[in-house]
Amino acid sequence: MKYLIGIVILAILGVGIYSTSNKENEVAAPGPAPAEEISEEEESTPTETPTQGSPTEPGSYEPYSPEKLARAESGDVVLFFRASWCPTCRALDANIRTNSGSIPGAVTVLDVDYDNSTELKQKYGVTYQHTLVQVDASGNLIAKWQGSPTLSDLVSKIR
Numbered sequence: 001m002k003y004l005i006g007i008v009i010l011a012i013l014g015v016g017i018y019s020t021s022n023k024e025n026e027v028a029a030p031g032p033a034p035a036e037e038i039s040e041e042e043e044s045t046p047t048e049t050p051t052q053g054s055p056t057e058p059g060s061y062e063p064y065s066p067e068k069l070a071r072a073e074s075g076d077v078v079l080f081f082r083a084s085w086c087p088t089c090r091a092l093d094a095n096i097r098t099n100s101g102s103i104p105g106a107v108t109v110l111d112v113d114y115d116n117s118t119e120l121k122q123k124y125g126v127t128y129q130h131t132l133v134q135v136d137a138s139g140n141l142i143a144k145w146q147g148s149p150t151l152s153d154l155v156s157k158i159r
Contacts (some may be wrong), residue, residue, distance in 0.1 A: 059103035061096050064110040072137040075106030076158050083114040083129035099151045
C-alpha cells in the first residue's frame with residue numbers, strides 16, 4: 001500500500017513538472033495574454049494611420065499627438081489614457097484592435113500613455129488609468145468617463 005501511494009505521488013509530481021516545463025513551448029491561444037506574461041517590450045502600440053477615414057471606412061486607433069486633435073473638426077476624437085500595467089486597459093486595447101474595422105469612420109481613438117502624460121492628465125483632470133476623454137479640435141473637454149470594457153461601449157458614450 002505504501003508503494004502504491006508513493007507511485008501516485010511521484011506520478012502527480014511528474015505530470016506537474018512536465019506541464020510546467022512545456023508551458024514555454026506551447027502555442028498561445030488568440031487573445032490578450034495575462035498581465036504577468038506581457039513584458040513592457042512586448043506591449044502593443046497602436047498602429048499609425050495617417051488620415052482619418054471617411055464614414056464608409058473604419059476610423060482609427062493610434063498613438064496620441066497634439067496635431068491629431070484637429071480631426072475633431074470633422075469627426076470625434078477620444079483620448080484613451082492607458083497604462084501598460086493596467087489589466088482593464090489591456091482588455092479594452094485588445095478589444096479595440098480585434099474590432100478595429102468597427103470603429104466608425106468619423107471616430108479617432110488616440111492612445112495616451114497614462115504614466116508619461118502628466119500635463120494631459122492635469123489638463124483633463126485624469127486621476128485614474130482607463131479614463132476616456134472626448135475632445136474638440138481645440139483640445140477642450142467634451143465628455144469624460146472611465147472603464148469602457150469594449151469598443152462598442154466606448155463608441156456609445158461619444159456625444
